[in-house]
Amino acid sequence: MASDSRSLLVIDDEPLALSTFAEGLRRHGFAVREALDAGVAVELVKDEAPGLAIVDIRMPGRDGIDLARELKEKWSVPSLFLTAYTDQELVDKAVAAGGLGYLVKPVDVARAVPEIESCLARSREMQDARHQQEHLEHALAQKRTVSVAIGVIVERKGLSRDAAFEWLRHQARTRRVRMEELAEDICHNVEVLHQLLES
Numbered sequence: 001m002a003s004d005s006r007s008l009l010v011i012d013d014e015p016l017a018l019s020t021f022a023e024g025l026r027r028h029g030f031a032v033r034e035a036l037d038a039g040v041a042v043e044l045v046k047d048e049a050p051g052l053a054i055v056d057i058r059m060p061g062r063d064g065i066d067l068a069r070e071l072k073e074k075w076s077v078p079s080l081f082l083t084a085y086t087d088q089e090l091v092d093k094a095v096a097a098g099g100l101g102y103l104v105k106p107v108d109v110a111r112a113v114p115e116i117e118s119c120l121a122r123s124r125e126m127q128d129a130r131h132q133q134e135h136l137e138h139a140l141a142q143k144r145t146v147s148v149a150i151g152v153i154v155e156r157k158g159l160s161r162d163a164a165f166e167w168l169r170h171q172a173r174t175r176r177v178r179m180e181e182l183a184e185d186i187c188h189n190v191e192v193l194h195q196l197l198e199s
Contacts, residue, residue, distance in 0.1 A: 006120065007031045009050040011041045011067065012082060013059040017105070021054075024109030030116070038062040042070065049075045051120050054103070056082045057094055065090075069097040078126065080119045082107065142180040149183035 008030050012018040015036060022032045033050065035041035037059060045053075053071050055064040068079035081094045081102040091102055100119040103112050146168070153164040168186075172179040 007033075007048075007050040008052055008054055008116070009033050009035065009041060009044055009077075010054045011035045011038065011059070011064065012056040013037060014056075021107055021109065025113075025116070028109065028113050038064075038067040041067060045071060045075050045077060049077050051077075051123050052100075052116065053077050053079045054082060054116070055079045056105075057090060057102075058083070065094050065097045068094065068099060072097065076127065078119065078123050080116065142183075145187055146180060146183040149186040152186060 006029060008025060010018060010022050010025070010032060011034075012021070013036055018034050018036065022034045025032045033044050035044055038061065041053070041055075044050075053068065055068050055071075057064040064079075064081060068081070071077040071079060079094075079097070079099050081091075081099050082105055083090065083094075083102055084105045091099075094102060100122055101115060103115065146165075149168060150161055150164045153159060153167060154161055157164065157167065159167060168183065169179055172182045175182065
């Protein structure tokens with residue numbers, strides 16, 4: 001499910017800190033959901049992916065770095081970390097796991113807002129780049145499928161590649177389907193090709 005551009009998921013095992021921070025973010029216009037642990041966070045993300053997860057690094061059980069890694073790999077949700085520690089090695093691990101940055105607790109919400117806005121903007125840019133990549137990969141796959149189908153037609157009908165392309169396009173128009181769809185049928189179903197060649 002597409003994420004709202006100002007949606008946040010805040011994960012912190014300290015109930016008071018979590019509710020105070022979340023309420024402060026809501027007052028700044030963010031749509032905020034809360035989770036006290038990694039398990040609840042994952043269930044919320046399965047339901048609707050946020051634009052950004054704000055994750056406490058140190059939590060009992062499953063830590064925030066491991067959770068952030070899963071959020072990034074499975075749902076492409078980047079994270080901003082909450083930490084009471086300024087240990088550089090820990091911060092480096094957090095960034096490697098998909099973190100866009102970190103906030104030191106206790107968090108001053110007003111001061112945190114520009115960093116959160118910046119992370120959300122970067123999240124949108126990454127999402128746009130992913131969509132462009134997926135579109136390109138889909139287009140290349142379709143082009144390959146058409147190319148393979150043309151090769152099959154060249155072999156079966158003894159046409160040049162240009163003539164085979166025109167033949168495929170004509171057959172697609174006649175059947176009122178996209179050429180890529182017909183090419184896919186040809187590649188996956190030799191019977192379709194036999195029927196076309198006999199027509």
